Amino acid sequence: MKSVRCIDLCKTYRQGEIEVTGLDHVNLEIEEGGFVCLSAPSGGGKTTLLNAIGGLDTPDSGEIWLAGNRVDNLSKGELAKMRLHQIGFVFQAYNLIPVLTARENVEFVMEVQGVAAADRQKRSLEILEEVGLTGLEDRRPAQMSGGQQQRVAVARAIASRPALVLADEPTANLDSQSADQLMELFVELNRNHGTTFVIATHDQRVMGYARRVIRMLDGQIVGDEKKEAA
Amino acid sequence: MMGGLRIILRLAWRNLWRNHRRTLIMLAAIVIGVWAMIFMTALMRGMVDDMVKDGVSVLPGHVQIHHPDFRDDPTITNVIAPPSGELLEVLSRPEVVAWATRVRVPAVISSERDTRGVTLVGIEPERERGISFVAADVTEGRFLESRDDRGLVVGRKLVEKLETGLGKRVVIMSQDPENEIADRGFRIVGIFDSKLAQYEEGYVFGGEGTIQDLLGVGDAISEVAILGADYRDVEGLHRMVADAAGPEVEVLPWNELDSYLGSMLAVMDGFVVVWIVVVFLALSFGLVNTLVMAVFERVREIGLMLALGMTPRNILSQILAESILLLIIGLAIGNLAAWAAIEPLKDGIDVSIVGEGMEYFGAASMLYPALYLKDVVLANVIVIVLGFFASLSPAWRASRYDPVRAITKV
Numbered sequence: 001m002k003s004v005r006c007i008d009l010c011k012t013y014r015q016g017e018i019e020v021t022g023l024d025h026v027n028l029e030i031e032e033g034g035f036v037c038l039s040a041p042s043g044g045g046k047t048t049l050l051n052a053i054g055g056l057d058t059p060d061s062g063e064i065w066l067a068g069n070r071v072d073n074l075s076k077g078e079l080a081k082m083r084l085h086q087i088g089f090v091f092q093a094y095n096l097i098p099v100l101t102a103r104e105n106v107e108f109v110m111e112v113q114g115v116a117a118a119d120r121q122k123r124s125l126e127i128l129e130e131v132g133l134t135g136l137e138d139r140r141p142a143q144m145s146g147g148q149q150q151r152v153a154v155a156r157a158i159a160s161r162p163a164l165v166l167a168d169e170p171t172a173n174l175d176s177q178s179a180d181q182l183m184e185l186f187v188e189l190n191r192n193h194g195t196t197f198v199i200a201t202h203d204q205r206v207m208g209y210a211r212r213v214i215r216m217l218d219g220q221i222v223g224d225e226k227k228e229a230a
Numbered sequence: 231m232m233g234g235l236r237i238i239l240r241l242a243w244r245n246l247w248r249n250h251r252r253t254l255i256m257l258a259a260i261v262i263g264v265w266a267m268i269f270m271t272a273l274m275r276g277m278v279d280d281m282v283k284d285g286v287s288v289l290p291g292h293v294q295i296h297h298p299d300f301r302d303d304p305t306i307t308n309v310i311a312p313p314s315g316e317l318l319e320v321l322s323r324p325e326v327v328a329w330a331t332r333v334r335v336p337a338v339i340s341s342e343r344d345t346r347g348v349t350l351v352g353i354e355p356e357r358e359r360g361i362s363f364v365a366a367d368v369t370e371g372r373f374l375e376s377r378d379d380r381g382l383v384v385g386r387k388l389v390e391k392l393e394t395g396l397g398k399r400v401v402i403m404s405q406d407p408e409n410e411i412a413d414r415g416f417r418i419v420g421i422f423d424s425k426l427a428q429y430e431e432g433y434v435f436g437g438e439g440t441i442q443d444l445l446g447v448g449d450a451i452s453e454v455a456i457l458g459a460d461y462r463d464v465e466g467l468h469r470m471v472a473d474a475a476g477p478e479v480e481v482l483p484w485n486e487l488d489s490y491l492g493s494m495l496a497v498m499d500g501f502v503v504v505w506i507v508v509v510f511l512a513l514s515f516g517l518v519n520t521l522v523m524a525v526f527e528r529v530r531e532i533g534l535m536l537a538l539g540m541t542p543r544n545i546l547s548q549i550l551a552e553s554i555l556l557l558i559i560g561l562a563i564g565n566l567a568a569w570a571a572i573e574p575l576k577d578g579i580d581v582s583i584v585g586e587g588m589e590y591f592g593a594a595s596m597l598y599p600a601l602y603l604k605d606v607v608l609a610n611v612i613v614i615v616l617g618f619f620a621s622l623s624p625a626w627r628a629s630r631y632d633p634v635r636a637i638t639k640v
Contacts, residue, residue, distance in 0.1 A: 056537055080540070
């Protein structure tokens with residue numbers, strides 16, 4: 001079964017006076033349990049595609065299907081619900097909620113979903129252990145390093161067991177050692193939980209971890225390379 | 231749902247104290263505003279209460295029964311029979327604190343020096359003690375002893391105008407029902423003082439039986455004055471007395487008998503609302519500014535929460551909760567501060583220096599702050615309700631953020 005299916009996606013947006021083509025007739029299919037990198041230079045369309053798949057942005061035309069359901073025509077409320085229950089997000093700049101501790105950040109999505117407190121706590125502690133943050137549960141983001149914060153963000157993204165994790169330049173603000181640790185964590189989570197990962201990046205080392213690299217340029221897919229995981 | 235509510239409240243509470251200096255400044259403004267609302271309202275209420283209580287205690291009571299034409303033509307021709315039957319039974323109920331009958335006619339009083347027009351009031355001394363000021367305010371001589379007392383109690387200012395005094399004789403002249411002159415001499419047995427100069431100059435009191443004899447009206451009376459438990463709540467008493475008294479007589483509550491006092495109370499109620507709203511409007515600028523700043527500083531976070539699946543309604547609720555929490559804390563401290571300021575002043579504030587001119591309006595030289603629960607509730611409700619609406623705009627804007635743009639905002 002296809003985890004993600006995009007059919008003839010087009011999207012233009014304005015940057016000041018200039019009209020920019022974000023997506024230009026993009027067709028894409030990603031299998032369940034896939035580990036895919038979207039690679040493109042800045043402005044190539046990878047973030048636009050990621051946002052469209054994640055329901056953060058709507059395409060001008062075309063169709064988006066997630067787990068067999070069409071999602072490009074959903075209302076804002078339905079998209080919010082879809083993001084809450086089906087997708088985990090990891091952003092470039094950690095993006096944790098500063099007034100919540102590491103554990104509370106991990107529990108955030110589950111709490112909004114209405115998961116019972118005991119279940120939330122159990123699962124968040126398990127996941128924090130899995131991402132190597134045991135002992136840091138009660139720290140706030142400001143009390144953690146960039147790598148640790150990004151691990152919390154990953155823990156938050158997978159805590160509610162989404163079928164799909166979308167990561168936008170997740171290693172951009174990390175040093176090389178932290179970036180490698182994070183990618184190894186992604187691979188492990190993909191392998192252990194069968195979660196589909198779609199990672200937007202222009203970092204060659206990150207692409208080295210992917211089983212499939214989709215290259216984009218000016219909003220178009222210009223290459224699709226499938227390989228065995230490193 | 232409850233889970234969502236809990237996280238919203240937790241985020242609202244923690245965000246509130248994120249910039250604690252700004253929050254504390256806003257909190258101080260709310261506390262001072264709420265304190266000012268309640269404290270000043272208590273002072274104004276105290277002043278008006280005093281005026282109304284004095285006004286009601288001068289003669290009207292809380293409810294009066296008259297002949298239907300008496301108020302237009304307050305003469306001896308418009309009299310009624312004394313209470314009997316069902317009305318008498320009603321007057322003995324616990325809702326009635328006191329009642330008294332009176333004969334009241336226009337008259338002329340003459341001393342050997344001067345002559346003045348007055349209102350002659352024949353009273354039942356024992357019953358009148360429970361209702362009006364006269365007995366307590368006799369400061370020289372004595373009060374009337376029975377309804378057949380042949381003495382006269384006169385105000386101090388009238389005594390001065392007539393150039394007479396305690397123990398001296400004066401002549402009272404009025405008209406009987408046949409329009410004949412009815413007059414007789416009285417000895418001044420008591421002199422009373424009143425907060426209101428017009429009562430000291432304009433009213434003289436005699437025994438009801440004596441005045442009835444003078445006017446030749448048998449046991450007919452001009453009015454029945456009835457006192458209830460609370461002058462603010464006379465509707466029930468008025469209805470009960472009116473039902474028992476029947477349609478032949480006119481039964482009116484004090485605020486219709488004395489329209490000046492009645493309208494003053496109504497104006498006061500309106501003024502309290504205006505005062506609270508005005509103070510809140512001044513506060514609301516600070517409140518909205520605080521929220522706008524708080525939202526502006528958290529654009530990325532709000533975008534993140536929207537991206538993770540929080541609905542715009544969740545974001546709206548979170549910002550509103552922040553505002554309401556701030557207002558609730560401010561209200562709690564403001565209420566306590568107002569109570570703490572009013573409690574030591576319960577024995578009165580001497581305002582005689584600034585209050586002399588106010589005596590013409592019936593205000594006293596001592597001001598007793600009156601803290602009413604309804605005023606406190608009104609202030610709290612207005613602050614919460616208007617605070618909610620004032621916060622809607624920044625909260626609405628935050629909830630409308632586009633997550634993609636918000637999350638990438640630098």
